Amino acid sequence: MSQTLSASTLIWVPLAPLVGSVLAGVLGTKFGGNVMGRVGSHSLTILGVLVAFVLSVQTLLSVVQDGARFNETLYTWMSVGGLKMEIGFLVDGLTAMMMCVVTFVSLMVHLYTVGYMHEDEGYNRFFAYISLFTFSMLMLVMSNNLLQLFFGWEAVGLVSYLLIGFWFNKPTAIFANMKAFLVNRVGDFGFILGIGLIVAFAGTLNYTEVFGRAEELSKLAFPGTEWMLVTVICICLFIGAMGKSAQFPLHVWLPDSMEGPTPISALIHAATMVTAGIFMVARMSPLFELSDAALNFVLVIGAITALFMGFLGIIQNDIKRVVAYSTLSQLGYMTVALGASAYSVGVFHLMTHAFFKALLFLGAGSVIMGCHHNQDIRWMGGLRKYMPITWITSLLGSLALIGTPFFAGFYSKDSIIEAVAESHLPGAGFAHFAVLAGVFVTAFYSFRMYFLVFHGKERFDQNPDAHHGDHDHDHDAHDAHGHDDHGHGHDNKPHESPWVVWVPLVLLAIPSVIIGYLTIDPMLFGDFFKGAIFIDHEKHPGMEEMAHAFHGPVAMALHALSTAPFWLALSGVALSYYMYMVNPALPTAIKKAAMPIYTLLENKYYLDWINENILARGARALGTVLWKGGDQMLIDGAVVNGSWKLVGWVSGGVRKLQTGYLYHYALVMILGIFVLMTYFVWLK
Numbered sequence: 167m168s169q170t171l172s173a174s175t176l177i178w179v180p181l182a183p184l185v186g187s188v189l190a191g192v193l194g195t196k197f198g199g200n201v202m203g204r205v206g207s208h209s210l211t212i213l214g215v216l217v218a219f220v221l222s223v224q225t226l227l228s229v230v231q232d233g234a235r236f237n238e239t240l241y242t243w244m245s246v247g248g249l250k251m252e253i254g255f256l257v258d259g260l261t262a263m264m265m266c267v268v269t270f271v272s273l274m275v276h277l278y279t280v281g282y283m284h285e286d287e288g289y290n291r292f293f294a295y296i297s298l299f300t301f302s303m304l305m306l307v308m309s310n311n312l313l314q315l316f317f318g319w320e321a322v323g324l325v326s327y328l329l330i331g332f333w334f335n336k337p338t339a340i341f342a343n344m345k346a347f348l349v350n351r352v353g354d355f356g357f358i359l360g361i362g363l364i365v366a367f368a369g370t371l372n373y374t375e376v377f378g379r380a381e382e383l384s385k386l387a388f389p390g391t392e393w394m395l396v397t398v399i400c401i402c403l404f405i406g407a408m409g410k411s412a413q414f415p416l417h418v419w420l421p422d423s424m425e426g427p428t429p430i431s432a433l434i435h436a437a438t439m440v441t442a443g444i445f446m447v448a449r450m451s452p453l454f455e456l457s458d459a460a461l462n463f464v465l466v467i468g469a470i471t472a473l474f475m476g477f478l479g480i481i482q483n484d485i486k487r488v489v490a491y492s493t494l495s496q497l498g499y500m501t502v503a504l505g506a507s508a509y510s511v512g513v514f515h516l517m518t519h520a521f522f523k524a525l526l527f528l529g530a531g532s533v534i535m536g537c538h539h540n541q542d543i544r545w546m547g548g549l550r551k552y553m554p555i556t557w558i559t560s561l562l563g564s565l566a567l568i569g570t571p572f573f574a575g576f577y578s579k580d581s582i583i584e585a586v587a588e589s590h591l592p593g594a595g596f597a598h599f600a601v602l603a604g605v606f607v608t609a610f611y612s613f614r615m616y617f618l619v620f621h622g623k624e625r626f627d628q629n630p631d632a633h634h635g636d637h638d639h640d641h642d643a644h645d646a647h648g649h650d651d652h653g654h655g656h657d658n659k660p661h662e663s664p665w666v667v668w669v670p671l672v673l674l675a676i677p678s679v680i681i682g683y684l685t686i687d688p689m690l691f692g693d694f695f696k697g698a699i700f701i702d703h704e705k706h707p708g709m710e711e712m713a714h715a716f717h718g719p720v721a722m723a724l725h726a727l728s729t730a731p732f733w734l735a736l737s738g739v740a741l742s743y744y745m746y747m748v749n750p751a752l753p754t755a756i757k758k759a760a761m762p763i764y765t766l767l768e769n770k771y772y773l774d775w776i777n778e779n780i781l782a783r784g785a786r787a788l789g790t791v792l793w794k795g796g797d798q799m800l801i802d803g804a805v806v807n808g809s810w811k812l813v814g815w816v817s818g819g820v821r822k823l824q825t826g827y828l829y830h831y832a833l834v835m836i837l838g839i840f841v842l843m844t845y846f847v848w849l850k
Contacts, residue, residue, distance in 0.1 A: 171228060171236040176255050179218045179225070179265060180304040183272070183297045186214030191294030200290070207290040211297040212276045218304065219269035226262040230694070237310055237374065248369060256310030256373060260513065260698035263689075264307040264445060267517055268438055271524045272300040274670035278528050279429045281666035282535065286427075292332060296433055299325040303438040307445060312361050312371040315446065319357065319410065322439045323350045329434065330426040339425040346419035353409015353416050360402030367395060377452040377700075384456040400453055400460035404467075407443025411497050414471045418773055420494055421478075424486040428531030431486060432524040435493045441516050444500045448509040452700040455507065458591060461706075465505025465586075466593040469600035472498025474771070476607035480614070481767050484541050485530045488615045492567065493523060495604060499582050502597050507706035508585035509699045514682075514689050515578035522566035522575055522678035525671060529560040532667055533619060536660040537626055543615055548624035552660040557620050559671040564616050566678045568609040568735045571723035577682030579605070580722070581690060581712070583731055588708035605731045609738025617746045626660060683719045691716055 192198040194207035202210070228234035239254035257265075275296060283289050302325055306318025323346075331343030365371060367386060368379045386395040407413065412420040420440065424431060434440065447454060447464065454460055472495050479491035496519050503512030534541055536553050550557040566575035583605075586598045662668065688694040691713045703710050716722065726732045745752050757764050769775065823834075 171225060171234050171257055173236070173238060173240060173255070175221060176225065176236060176257060176308070177240065179221050179269075180301050180308065182214040182217040182221075183211070183304070184214075184301040186211035187294045187297035187301060190290050190297065194290035194294065202290070204289050207293050208276070208280050211293040212273070212280075214297055215269060215273045215276050215300055218300065219266070219273050222262070222265035222269045225257060226266050229257065229259055229262040230688075235697070239310070243313075249365065249371070251313050251371065252311055253314055254310040254372075255308045257308065258698040259694045259696065260445075260448060261307055263513070263517060263694075265304065267520045268300065268303050268307065271438070271520055271674075272296065272433060274524065274528070274674055275429045275433045278432075278531070278667055278670045281664050282429055282531055283427060288332060292329075292427065292429075295325060295329050295332070296430065299329065299430075299433060299438065303442070306442055310373055312364065312373070312376070316358065316361060319406070319442060319446075320354070322442060323347065323354070323410070326423070326430075326434050326439050329430040330423045332426050332430070336425065338422075342419075342422040342425040346423050349416055349419040350409045353406050356402045356404075357406020357409075360399050360406065363395070363399045363402065373449070380452050380456060383453070394457060394459070396453055397457040397459045400450070400457050401463055403450060403453075404443075404447060404460065404464055407447055407501075408467065409443075410446075411440050411443030411501065412471075412494055413443070413467050413497065413501055414474065415773055417471060417475065417494055418770070418777060421487055421490045421770075424484070424490050428486065428527060428534065431490070432527035432531075435490065435523070435527065440493065440497055441500075441520065444497070444504065444512055444516050447501075447504045448513050448699055451509045454504070455700060455702045455706070458705070461505050461507060462591045462593045463505075465502055465589070465591055465597050468498045468501025468503075468505055469593065469597035470498070471495070472502060472604045473600040473607070476604050476611065478767055478770060479611040480607065481764065482611075483544050485533060485543050485546075485615065485619065486527070486541060488543070488611060489523070489526050489530055492526070492608065492612065495608060496523065496567075499579065499601060499604070502601055503582045503585055505591070505597070506582075506585045506589040506594065506708060507701055508582070508709055508712075509701065510690050510695050510709070511578065511581045511585050513695070513699075514686070515575075515582060517685075517689075518566070518574040518578045518678075518682050521674055521681060522563045522573075525559060525563040525674040525678050526567065528667075528671055528674065529556055529563060532556040532663040532671065533560075535663050535667065538660075540626065543618040545625050545628060546619045547622045547626065548620070549626075549660055550620040553662045555662060555668040555671065559668075559675040560620070561616065562675045563678055564612045567612050568739070569605060569731060570735070571726045571732065572679075572683060572719075574678050574680070574682035576723065576726065577686045577719060580726060580729075580731055581686070584712055584715075585708050588711050589706070602730060602734065606734040606738045609735040610742050613739045613742040614746055617743060622747055686719050686722075687716075 190202065190207040190211050194200060194202040194204075225234075234257075236255055236257040239250075239252045241253040243251045243253060245251070255261075276293070279292060279296065283292050286292065299322060302318050302321035304318075306315060306322065309315045309318060327343045327347045329343075330346055331339050333339045361371075364376055367383060368376050370376055370379075380396070383396045383399070384394065387393060388395045388398045405416075409416045420435065423434070426434075454464070475491050475494035475498060479488050479495065482488045482491060496515070500512040500515050500519070503509070503515060532553065533546070533549065533556060536549065536556065537546060540546070562573075566573040569576045569579040583598070583601050586594055586601055589597070685694075690709075701709055766772070823830075
């Protein structure tokens with residue numbers, strides 16, 4: 167029997183992190199006199215997120231066990247004509263799952279930050295930011311209308327700007343956060359156009375009311391064209407997702423965002439900001455199902471991102487950037503699933519990916535701390551005996567990432583590949599090739615990093631520039647014991663991170679292994695997403711065909727041992743082992759032989775160069791033309807200044823006719839009569 171959840175309970179899910187953020191941001195900083203201190207700041211923010219997590223778990227249990235649902239407006243901000251702008255919550259299976267993922271990963275990041283940022287001057291400010299980020303993401307996923315969705319959407323963008331540029335005295339961090347902000351504005355422009363079209367033609371912002379009018383929208387054409395209106399709406403919405411979820415070509419901000427502290431990499435790039443676009447498309451499934459053109463666009467963009475971003479991960483030497491490009495590739499996989507109308511599969515991969523990717527990011531941070539803030543994997547090696555907990559948890563995360571049978575990533579990743587194979591869209595052939603090839607690429611670069619970091623010869627004492635390497639390091643982060651490791655020399659051995667750092671790794675490793683096995687049946691083939699995700703099974707029968715072939719998680723894992731994805735992943739692992747453990751001279755030889763390809767990858771397909779030298783300069787030139795030609799000459803010169811000059815010239819002439827002499831006026835009247843008589847005679 168379906169039950170209704172309590173609004174008074176649900177409201178504390180986003181409010182608890184917000185209260186912690188405000189208190190830490192005001193009373194824990196110089197602005198409020200720093201009366202709270204470090205312990206008070208991290209205790210309050212952790213408590214806030216813990217409360218949100220506990221309430222989210224209770225909500226999920228009510229949704230799963232009792233069929234509870236909630237869809238109500240809590241506050242009406244304003245009404246404009248018939249359009250209501252409201253704040254409200256929609257809680258169903260999709261929302262409840264997202265609430266638990268966001269709060270759990272955020273809680274682990276909060277605990278981890280106690281150790282990672284222990285000696286940073288902005289310690290309290292950092293906790294205020296990450297709690298505010300958690301509030302923003304919860305408002306986004308719990309919204310029942312497009313206005314609140316857009317509020318959360320922009321709020322996570324704003325807080326990500328603050329977090330990426332957290333070390334605001336670091337020029338590269340300032341460049342990175344501005345880049346992230348501007349690229350996301352490009353996507354958000356498309357997003358707000360899509361929302362505007364919905365408001366214009368549906369007359370409402372409420373999800374339920376919009377979906378109720380979806381059939382009407384599907385019969386309309388975009389004004390002045392033959393395009394389906396719903397296709398334009400969906401593509402505009404997806405452009406927003408391309409920016410937020412870092413899809414090609416709006417992906418360029420995400421790798422540079424590694425300039426921020428490592429904990430935010432796990433928070434922003436694993437479970438929250440970058441998955442907002444995936445969540446939004448899944449929530450809008452009743453609209454996307456009406457347009458095969460929009461779905462095909464989503465499918466192809468996702469396939470390009472999944473494959474070509476994976477290639478870039480192969481040549482990275484910064485441990486955080488390897489994981490960052492892995493995130494880009496996996497976001498491409500989720501997007502491919504959405505395009506194949508397998509929305510539940512895309513969201514399922516979102517969930518499993520959140521755990522193992524947060525684990526890999528935090529594991530990378532633990533390695534950075536243990537190696538005295540070196541991030542270059544070429545100068546690591548043999549760390550497994552110095553950092554056993556980080557080693558085993560990172561191995562589990564890597565196995566989940568490459569889709570090892572029985573691990574979480576296997577169930578979601580293989581389901582995506584199968585869903586694309588069942589799709590009949592025009593772009594499905596290319597997408598299927600991309601996701602299959604991506605399996606090999608992912609396994610190769612993941613275990614390249616794993617072998618170089620944890621196995622082989624110890625190279626951490628051979629770093630030619632221990633403190634100023636090829637990459638910018640998290641130079642302001644210190645270990646939890648309060649020691650600044652930057653002053654140490656090359657003889658320092660790596661060390662395991664303190665318990666406050668490795669406990670979150672262990673807690674994230676558990677779902678990275680088992681969550682896929684436990685949840686694949688209800689989430690993909692059960693009623694977990696009933697009422698939240700809509701699929702037109704007649705037009706897109708892929709999920710039904712997958713359901714007929716599914717015989718349980720054990721049978722699926724055993725069957726996978728004879729399929730192409732498993733052998734491609736195994737080949738990637740084997741090749742990386744041979745190239746970096748057995749024959750380390752081979753990568754150098756391949757690099758020399760394929761230098762043009764390496765140069766292309768090293769320059770990230772020259773997209774940054776195109777953005778900075780063509781698009782940015784073109785925009786600057788256009789702006790100059792509009793400023794000088796449009797603003798100065800046309801508006802100021804012709805319209806503003808020209809109008810008063812014209813009035814002055816006319817009034818100056820007219821003023822000379824006003825002499826005050828009667829005979830002048832009589833003469834003008836006689837001349838006027840003469841002109842009129844001449845005119846009428848001429849007409850005859």
